[in-house]
Amino acid sequence: MLVKWTRCTVVDRRGFERGQRKWAGLLGEPGFRGQGGGWSRARPGVVAHVFSFWESRAFYDSFMARSHDRLAATQSGSYKDLQVKLFDHRFDVKTGFEPRFTDADVARVAHCRVHEDRVEHFALMQEKVWNPAMAGSPGMLRGVFGEAPGNEFVVLSMWRSAAEHGKYRVERVERLGLRAQTDADVAALSGDVVQLESTWTV
Template sequence: MLVKWIRCTVVDRRGFERGQRKWAGLLGEPGFRGQGGGWSRQRPDVAHVFGFWESRAFYDSFMARSHDRLAAAQSGTYKNIQAKLFDHRFDVKTGFEPRFTDADVVRVAHCTVRADRAEHYTLMQQKVWNPAMAGSPGMVRGLFGDAPGDEFLVLSMWRSAAEHGKYQVDRVERLSVRAQTDVDIVAITGDIVELESTWTV
C-alpha cells in the first residue's frame, strides 16, 4: 500500500474546507483505499491529509488523469504545500485499514535516519515502539512506512488527544532510551492532527 502525506499552511480556511469536501470524487478511482485528515493541534493554520492507494501504479494513473480537476477546488486557499509518499512496511497493532471514523486524533512522526542505522531503527520500531503503542489504552491502529533517502513515517490513530497525551507522558522518554532513538535519528518532525469527519473519503 502507498501512503501519501500532505501538509500545507491554509490561508482561506472556509474555502479550503469547502474544497476538501470535493475530494469525495476519489471514490470509485481504481486502487483508491481511503483518505482523511484534519487540523494541527499545535498550529491551527496547518492542515494534514493522509491518502492511501493499493499501489504506486494506481496512484500515478490517478495523478495523470483526475488529480488536477479535484485539486482545482482548493486553488488559492493554501501555501507551502509538501507532499510525501511512503510505502507501507508493517502495521502498528494489527490489520491496518485506512479508516478514520473511530479515531479523534492522528499522531504523525516523520524521521530521517542515519543510513547505517536504518535497519536498527526499523527493528526497534517492531520490538520496542509497536508493542508499547499497541498496548496503550485508546490507541486504535497505525502503520510504519518508508521512503528513499532513509525517511520513515509512523502514523498512529487514537480515540482521543487525552489518551495519546497520557501515552506520551508515561512512556515516550523511557522507550526512546531503550530504542536508542537519539543514535538512530538525524531529524524528526511530527504533529498531532485533530481529525475532521467531513474530510474522510
C-alpha cells in the first residue's frame, strides 16, 4: 500500500473546503483505498493535512497521469506551500489497518528522518516498543508505519478523541523515547495533530 501525505497552507478557506469535497471523484479510481484529513490543531484554518491510500505505486501513478489535475483544479488558488510525500506501507500500528476516518476524531502524524546507520534499529523499536504502547492505549484506533527513500519514515495514528491522544502523550512518550533510544536514531522529527473533518473523507 502507498501512503500519500499532503500538507499545505490555506489562503482561501471556503474555496479550499469546497474543492476538498470534490475529491469524492476519487471513488471508483482503480487502486484507490481511501482519503481523509483536516486542520492542524496548532494552526486551525491555516494548515491542512490530507492522507490518501492506494493499493500500489502503479495505480497511483496511473491516477496522477489521468485524473489528478482535473480534480486538483477545483482547489487552484486556495492554498500555497504544498508539500507532498509518498511512503510505502511497512507495517500496521495495531492490527489490520484500514484507511477509514469516520470513527476517529484526530490523527497524529510524525515524520522522522533517521540516521542511515540507525534505520534498522529505528524500525525495530517502532515495532517492539512504540507499536505495543500505542496499540494498548485507550482511544487509539489504528495506524500505519511507512518508509520513503532517504531514510524517511511516517507514523500515522488515528485516535477516537483528542483527549485520549493527549493523555497518551503526557503519560508515555518521554519514557518510551528513552527506552527506544529515539534521540540516537532520529536526525529530524516533525509532526502535527490533525482535527479530522468528516466532509473531507472519501
